[in-house]
Amino acid sequence: MAARAPTARASFGLKAATVAVLLFLHLPLTVIILFAFTTEDAAFRFPPPGLTVNWFGVAWQRADIWAALSLSLRVAALTALAALVLGTLAAAAVHRSRFFGRETVSFLVILPIALPGIITGIALRSAISLLGIPFSVWTIVIGHATFCVVVVYNNVLARFRRTAYSQVEASMDLGASPFQTFRYIVLPSIATALLAGGMLAFALSFDEIIVTTFTAGQQETLPIWIFNQLTKPRQRPVTNIAALFVIAGTFIPILLAHRMTQGTVEAGRAGR
Amino acid sequence: MSTAAASPTRRLSIYLYRRPALALTLLLAPPLLWLGVVYLGSLFALLLQSFFTLDSFTGQVVRKLTLANYRDLFVAANIDIIVRTASMAAAVTVAAAVVAFPISYYMARYATPRGRALLYLGVLLPLWSSYLVRVYSWKLILAREGVLNWTLVQMRLDGVLNWLLSLPVIGGPSLSVSRLGMFVVFLYVWLPYMILPIEAALERVPESLLEASADLGARPRETFRRVVLPLAFPGVVAGSLFTFSLTLGDFVVPYALGNSALFIGQAVLAFQGTAANVPLAAAFTVVPMVIMAFYLTIARRTGAFEAL
Numbered sequence: 001m002a003a004r005a006p007t008a009r010a011s012f013g014l015k016a017a018t019v020a021v022l023l024f025l026h027l028p029l030t031v032i033i034l035f036a037f038t039t040e041d042a043a044f045r046f047p048p049p050g051l052t053v054n055w056f057g058v059a060w061q062r063a064d065i066w067a068a069l070s071l072s073l074r075v076a077a078l079t080a081l082a083a084l085v086l087g088t089l090a091a092a093a094v095h096r097s098r099f100f101g102r103e104t105v106s107f108l109v110i111l112p113i114a115l116p117g118i119i120t121g122i123a124l125r126s127a128i129s130l131l132g133i134p135f136s137v138w139t140i141v142i143g144h145a146t147f148c149v150v151v152v153y154n155n156v157l158a159r160f161r162r163t164a165y166s167q168v169e170a171s172m173d174l175g176a177s178p179f180q181t182f183r184y185i186v187l188p189s190i191a192t193a194l195l196a197g198g199m200l201a202f203a204l205s206f207d208e209i210i211v212t213t214f215t216a217g218q219q220e221t222l223p224i225w226i227f228n229q230l231t232k233p234r235q236r237p238v239t240n241i242a243a244l245f246v247i248a249g250t251f252i253p254i255l256l257a258h259r260m261t262q263g264t265v266e267a268g269r270a271g272r
Numbered sequence: 273m274s275t276a277a278a279s280p281t282r283r284l285s286i287y288l289y290r291r292p293a294l295a296l297t298l299l300l301a302p303p304l305l306w307l308g309v310v311y312l313g314s315l316f317a318l319l320l321q322s323f324f325t326l327d328s329f330t331g332q333v334v335r336k337l338t339l340a341n342y343r344d345l346f347v348a349a350n351i352d353i354i355v356r357t358a359s360m361a362a363a364v365t366v367a368a369a370v371v372a373f374p375i376s377y378y379m380a381r382y383a384t385p386r387g388r389a390l391l392y393l394g395v396l397l398p399l400w401s402s403y404l405v406r407v408y409s410w411k412l413i414l415a416r417e418g419v420l421n422w423t424l425v426q427m428r429l430d431g432v433l434n435w436l437l438s439l440p441v442i443g444g445p446s447l448s449v450s451r452l453g454m455f456v457v458f459l460y461v462w463l464p465y466m467i468l469p470i471e472a473a474l475e476r477v478p479e480s481l482l483e484a485s486a487d488l489g490a491r492p493r494e495t496f497r498r499v500v501l502p503l504a505f506p507g508v509v510a511g512s513l514f515t516f517s518l519t520l521g522d523f524v525v526p527y528a529l530g531n532s533a534l535f536i537g538q539a540v541l542a543f544q545g546t547a548a549n550v551p552l553a554a555a556f557t558v559v560p561m562v563i564m565a566f567y568l569t570i571a572r573r574t575g576a577f578e579a580l
Contacts, residue, residue: 010382017374018391024371025398025463028409031419035412044415046422082306090303097296105300108307115561116521118537119318120311122544122557126321127314129333129550146311149303178285207402209524213541223404230408230528239408246402254400 029247036240044236059241065225069245072206072222075140076249079205080198082145087152087197088190095160112147117210120147125214135217143215144205151204152197155261159193196260199253207250222246322554333551341555350539354559357536360451361519364458365466365512371459372466372511373504379467380474392471395464403461407528410457414447414529421447444531454529461525462518466511473507474500509574516567520560536560 010018036055038048059065087109094105112120124143133139167189171181209223216224222242229239288295323337344350379391398406413419424430436452437443444450477500485495523537534542536559543553 010378014374014378018378021375022394031412032409043417044412045417046419086303086306089299093296093299118521118540119557122540122553123314123318126550126554127317130317177281209404243405243408246405250402
């Protein structure tokens with residue numbers, strides 16, 4: 001970090017540019033929130049002619065939204081579970097030992113998020129079609145878990161690095177069974193990292209669209225439902241409500257995960 | 273847990289403790305099976321598919337190796353798609369660097385530690401909310417009767433907008449269906465990826481260098497051009513890796529704000545979806561991979577990887 005010269009003052013132009021960029025980054029989402037309450041139902045007219053909470057009721061009665069939401073929630077939960085298991089195992093292996101190909105494991109874990117989503121998507125789509133696997137919840141979960149392993153891996157590995165392995169050895173020396181050691185020593189020390197990693201994986205999966213388009217077949221997750229509305233808008237007010245749902249479904253878990261790991265890992269950096 | 277019941281698991285744990293290689297294998301097997309076999313296997317399947325071909329008569333994939341798809345990439349229509357996408361990616365990257373620089377500079381040089389933490393959060397926050405919804409929000413903003421148009425009318429600047437929309441290539445019937453609108457949305461969604469590395473690079477520029485430059489008689493403008501900019505450049509390149517690659521592979525923004533002129537991502541989606549021509553789609557994804565491979569090779573020379 002650079003030491004600051006005592007007289008250093010930002011010019012007005014620099015401050016104005018900073019504020020402008022911040023507004024540019026933040027105003028669009030407030031627009032979504034505003035339009036969820038507009039009485040206009042055919043266009044995106046601004047300012048809204050009036051405000052109403054009517055559309056929440058309308059959205060509530062839409063079977064297709066419920067189906068999409070429930071599919072998204074199921075996929076996100078299964079993805080988080082798979083990512084938790086795989087990410088923790090990989091982190092434990094990489095942390096515990098030095099072995100040939102250790103770097104390769106880290107590389108493999110990061111690769112799905114480093115390559116553009118479209119490549120991961122079409123690759124899985126190719127494999128699915130080559131093997132003749134029918135599309136199902138599981139084909140979506142396989143796609144999502146592939147790029148979600150990294151968030152759990154990063155969180156858990158960072159936590160492992162901060163906890164001493166001697167605790168585990170002490171526990172076993174004192175006669176604890178492996179189950180007890182895991183339950184009372186390992187789990188408490190990595191619990192928040194697991195929770196944070198799981199929530200990040202959930203959030204990543206919940207709003208994923210690129211890979212999902214290739215692995216979902218005819219199934220509609222909530223993002224796919226919104227994407228279809230984006231290209232062929234028919235249900236504008238209801239889309240605004242669905243968009244609010246997606247904001248909540250991604251923002252809240254990520255915010256919680258961030259608070260849980262504050263100061264240890266930059267949770268959000270593994271975003272995309 | 274009683275001792276008698278625990279003893280087999282105890283023995284197992286002692287056994288594993290004495291054989292770290294076996295324990296390691298057990299730990300690694302599931303993630304390696306998933307990522308190594310399922311994921312790498314799929315990438316291989318993709319490469320393999322790109323050498324297959326589609327029988328246009330039966331609509332079936334013919335599993336015989338051929339370069340036909342790669343030859344098809346060089347059809348004029350497909351070259352158009354590639355050039356269109358690459359130039360959009362380049363424009364977005366340059367604009368992102370220009371827009372990101374002032375805020376990064378402010379964060380690195382002038383903000384108090386607390387202010388910097390807040391700004392950092394302010395830049396990250398948009399990345400945490402749904403990407404799809406952020407794109408959707410621009411549909412509301414850029415629509416003909418939407419927020420931006422209203423604001424411009426209030427400021428009596430709508431003539432400028434209409435003039436911009438009347439231009440060929442970047443214009444369109446409204447901002448929400450134009451190349452210009454697409455550019456703005458790309459800039460918006462990828463901007464944080466540019467700000468963060470530039471800020472990191474600027475933070476590492478020692479104050480003493482700037483003082484030395486001033487002591488040696490350089491004006492602030494000169495110091496900026498000859499000291500700060502060269503030192504921040506690796507950060508710009510690191511950010512450009514994200515903005516360029518993300519724009520190359522995206523199909524959501526072109527679908528939301530584009531017209532019938534396709535981008536690479538859309539072409540891939542269209543070939544595998546409606547046309548059911550997975551082999552050609554597979555060959556098309558090789559294009560961004562090759563472009564990025566070139567880009568990475570050049571970026572490596574500038575030392576961008578240390579700035580990530």
